[in-house]
Structure formats: structure tokens, C-alpha cells
Amino acid sequence: xxxxxxxxxxxxxxxxxxxxxxxxxxxxxxxxxxxxxxxxxxxxxxxxxxxxxxxxxxxxxxxxxxxxxxxxxxxxxxxxxxxxxxxxxxxxxxxxxxxxxxxxxxxxxxxxxxxxxxxxxxxxxxxxxxxxxxxxxxxxxxxxxxxxxxxxxxxxxxxxxxxxxxxxxxxxxxxxxxxxxxxxxxxxxxxxxxxxxxxxxxxxxxxxxxxxxxxxxxxxxxxxxxxxxxxxxxxxxxxxxxxxxxxxxxxxxxxxxxxxxxxxxxxxxxxxxxxxxxxxxxxxxxxxxxxxxxxxxxxxxxxxx
Ligand code: PSU
Ligand code: MN
Numbered sequence: 001x002x003x004x005x006x007x008x009x010x011x012x013x014x015x016x017x018x019x020x021x022x023x024x025x026x027x028x029x030x031x032x033x034x035x036x037x038x039x040x041x042x043x044x045x046x047x048x049x050x051x052x053x054x055x056x057x058x059x060x061x062x063x064x065x066x067x068x069x070x071x072x073x074x075x076x077x078x079x080x081x082x083x084x085x086x087x088x089x090x091x092x093x094x095x096x097x098x099x100x101x102x103x104x105x106x107x108x109x110x111x112x113x114x115x116x117x118x119x120x121x122x123x124x125x126x127x128x129x130x131x132x133x134x135x136x137x138x139x140x141x142x143x144x145x146x147x148x149x150x151x152x153x154x155x156x157x158x159x160x161x162x163x164x165x166x167x168x169x170x171x172x173x174x175x176x177x178x179x180x181x182x183x184x185x186x187x188x189x190x191x192x193x194x195x196x197x198x199x200x201x202x203x204x205x206x207x208x209x210x211x212x213x214x215x216x217x218x219x220x221x222x223x224x225x226x227x228x229x230x231x232x233x234x235x236x237x238x239x240x241x242x243x244x245x246x247x248x249x250x251x252x253x254x255x256x257x258x259x260x261x262x263x264x265x266x267x268x269x270x271x272x273x274x275x276x277x278x279x280x281x282x283x284x285x286x287x288x289x290x291x292x293x294x295x296x297x298x299x300x301x302x303x304x305x
Pocket of ligand 1: 030032033036037038093109110111112129130131132133143144145146162163164262263266270
């Protein structure tokens with residue numbers, strides 16, 4: 001993979017640009033989890049952990065965000081921290097990126113916006129916590145832009161499943177409909193974010209090399225869809241089903257009472273479960289982000305080997 005010309009509104013970090021030019025492994029990192037998913041200052045700690053894990057496993061991290069009318073692919077930690085602290089920062093999915101750039105705003109990028117950015121720069125692997133999907137209750141009409149964009153960007157997305165507040169079977173059905181292959185990493189059960197299992201079976205892959213073979217086979221055919229690789233949360237941080245169900249139900253009740261809607265739903269629920277669990281969900285989230293960053297780096301290395 002060689003670097004490619006990027007549009008004028010895009011800035012590549014120096015180390016990202018030189019790695020891409022030299023064909024060395026790069027891993028894109030999501031920033032909505034930093035700007036909207038985790039409380040300050042644990043969010044910055046999470047960003048550092050992810051970047052460090054990517055470096056420790058032989059790849060260059062590329063935090064993707066919007067700031068000062070530019071789409072940054074490989075923002076440095078100072079810029080990430082300044083966007084995270086900006087009180088007017090937005091959570092941008094792929095449809096919002098153009099308008100935030102045009103208006104001179106700042107934004108953390110969701111999975112949909114990050115896989116778009118990664119593909120634009122020629123980055124083939126991306127690490128996040130959980131992808132968006134089909135919200136429960138079915139019929140609410142809330143389906144994340146992540147799902148369609150995953151079918152349009154040839155990037156391996158390493159995650160610990162879909163966001164814990166979603167309808168997982170319907171999310172996986174949607175990915176099938178739009179042609180996105182989904183795998184479990186060393187597990188036949190799609191991971192359940194804070195829980196190790198979601199209860200839905202997926203094909204299993206057991207090494208970064210195997211993931212790389214599948215990705216090459218698919219992309220060499222000219223298929224543009226990305227791959228979703230579900231990596232279970234590290235065992236010592238996983239949360240028991242009953243505990244999680246209780247916190248989630250309570251959080252959903254208060255979201256309903258407060259009439260939270262649209263893209264505010266996820267940040268609101270995450271904030272509520274963090275409080276209800278006395279911080280356990282935050283710790284679990286950071287642990288899985290770090291573990292996903294590690295696996296993503298290994299896959300990026302394997303893709304180039
Ligand atoms: N999963 C989490 N925390 C998050 C997200 C997912 O545990 O903050 C973010 C990701 O950026 C994902 C986005 O792309 O939520 C999906 O949001 P929506 O449902 O509004 O599309
Ligand atoms: Mn949504």
C-alpha cells in the first residue's frame with residue numbers, strides 16, 4: 001500500500017504520511033469515543049493507550065478528527081486533547097464531515113466517518129470500541145450510518161462487537177444485506193462489547209495472517225466492502241450479563257424520560273451506565289480499546305507482510 005494524493009481539506013500527520021509513502025503499517029483510530037464516548041480525563045488516557053498499543057505492535061497510529069476546517073488523519077495528542085476539550089465539538093458521522101469542515105468547527109469522528117477517512121488515505125486497518133448499528137426497539141428507525149459506510153470503505157474494522165445498547169441480530173443481518181463480512185477473532189460468537197458474547201454466531205478467524213488473507217482475497221476481486229473483526233473484551237474486564245442488563249434498562253428509562261434522541265442517544269446512555277456501574281463500564285471500555293488497537297496493529301503488519 002502506497003500513499004495517495006489526498007484532497008486539499010485533508011492533513012496527514014507527518015509520521016502517517018511517511019509510513020504510507022514507505023508502505024509501512026498504519027492503524028486509523030476513532031475519535032468520537034474520545035470526544036463523546038468517555039468522560040474526561042479518562043478519554044485522553046484511552047487515546048494515549050490506543051496509540052501506544054499500536055506503536056508497541058509495529059504500526060503507526062492515525063487519530064482521525066476534524067479541526068480548523070481540515071480533516072486530520074494522524075492528529076497529534078495535543079490536537080486530540082484540544083478537540084476533546086472544545087465545548088462546541090461535534091460528533092460527526094460521515095454525513096457531517098463536510099459541513100463541520102465548511103463551518104470551521106471541530107469534531108470527533110464516528111466509525112462511519114473514520115473508515116471513510118482511512119480509505120481516503122489508503123489506511124487499511126481501523127481500531128474502535130464498538131460499531132454503531134440497529135437500535136432497539138426495532139422500528140425506532142435509528143440505524144447507524146456506520147453500517148452502510150462499512151460496505152463502502154475497504155478497511156478492516158477491529159471492534160469488540162456493536163455498541164452494547166443495540167439489537168445485535170438485526171445489526172448483523174444488516175451487515176449481511178450490504179455485503180460486509182463479519183468474523184469473530186478466536187471465537188465463534190460475535191462479541192458483546194462489555195460482555196464476551198452477544199449470542200450470535202459468526203465465522204471464526206484465528207490469526208492476523210488469516211484476516212489479512214481474507215481481506216486480500218476480497219479486495220483483489222474488486223469488492224470494496226470492509227471487514228468487521230470482533231475481538232472479545234479482555235476476560236478480566238468483562239461484565240456479567242445480569243449486571244449489564246440492569247444498568248442498561250435503568251439508563252434507557254432515564255433516556256426516555258429525558259426525551260433524548262438521535263446522535264445524543266449513545267453518549268447519554270454511556271454516561272448513565274458509567275455512573276450506575278461506578279466506573280466499571282469506563283474501565284472495561286478502555287481495556288477493550290487498547291486490546292483492539294493491539295490486534296489492529298497486528299493485522300496491519302500482516303497485511304503488508
Ligand atoms: N460505541 C461505544 N461508544 C461510542 C460509539 C460506539 O461504545 O462512543 C460511537 C462510535 O463512534 C460509533 C457511533 O461510530 O457511536 C455510532 O453512533 P450512532 O449510533 O449515532 O451512529
Ligand atoms: Mn443513531
